[in-house]
Amino acid sequence: xxxxxxxxxxxxxxxxxxxxxxxxxxxxxxxxxxxxxxxxxxxxxxxxxxxxxxxxxxxxxxxxxxxxxxxxxxxxxxxxxxxxxxxxxxxxxxxxxxxxxxxxxxxxxxxxxxxxxxxxxxxxxxxxxxxxxxxxxxxxxxxxxxxx
Numbered sequence: 556x557x558x559x560x561x562x563x564x565x566x567x568x569x570x571x572x573x574x575x576x577x578x579x580x581x582x583x584x585x586x587x588x589x590x591x592x593x594x595x596x597x598x599x600x601x602x603x604x605x606x607x608x609x610x611x612x613x614x615x616x617x618x619x620x621x622x623x624x625x626x627x628x629x630x631x632x633x634x635x636x637x638x639x640x641x642x643x644x645x646x647x648x649x650x651x652x653x654x655x656x657x658x659x660x661x662x663x664x665x666x667x668x669x670x671x672x673x674x675x676x677x678x679x680x681x682x683x684x685x686x687x688x689x690x691x692x693x694x695x696x697x698x699x700x701x702x703x
Contacts, residue, residue: 556631561595563641567655568595576660576695580667583694589632591670593663594639601640616643617662619669637666657697664691 557574573593581587596604598614606612608620621635639662648658668687675681692699 556590558590558592560593561641562600563595563597566595566641568641568659569656572656573659573663577663577667579695580664580691583691584667584671586632586634589634591634591667592636594636595641596638598640598642601638601643604638614640614643616640616647617666617669619666621670621672634667635670637663637670639663639666660695660697661688661692664688664697667691 557577559570559574561568561570577591577593578587581589581591601618602612602614604618605615608618609615616639618638619635620638622633639659644658644662645655648655651658665688668684668691673680673684673687675684689699
């Protein structure tokens, strides 16, 4: 199940499309039955979260908050929360000359991989994460913006 929340008025985000893509991504990682929370916020809100949880007092494009479920408890698997800053996504989409919806999809992929434990601090981690980002982008028919 996809839990969707958008607190940015007139964001231009297609909620149905985002939920559809999120479901496709869950299927691609073999977690079709899992639940995922998606929140779309402004830069001030994500800056507060970034300061509180990462010690960085500035906006960022996406934050992920994985849940640490108890495997002995029955019920659905709750992956966690992905929070995307709409104004930052808009700026980045303009830089990449991409539609906002594509940038949202890219950030959704990135955030989902963080929920699954991927990171990009070290070169080998970064390479592995990029490979997974490309794989998931292909799974939803998205051209990868970083091919060089």
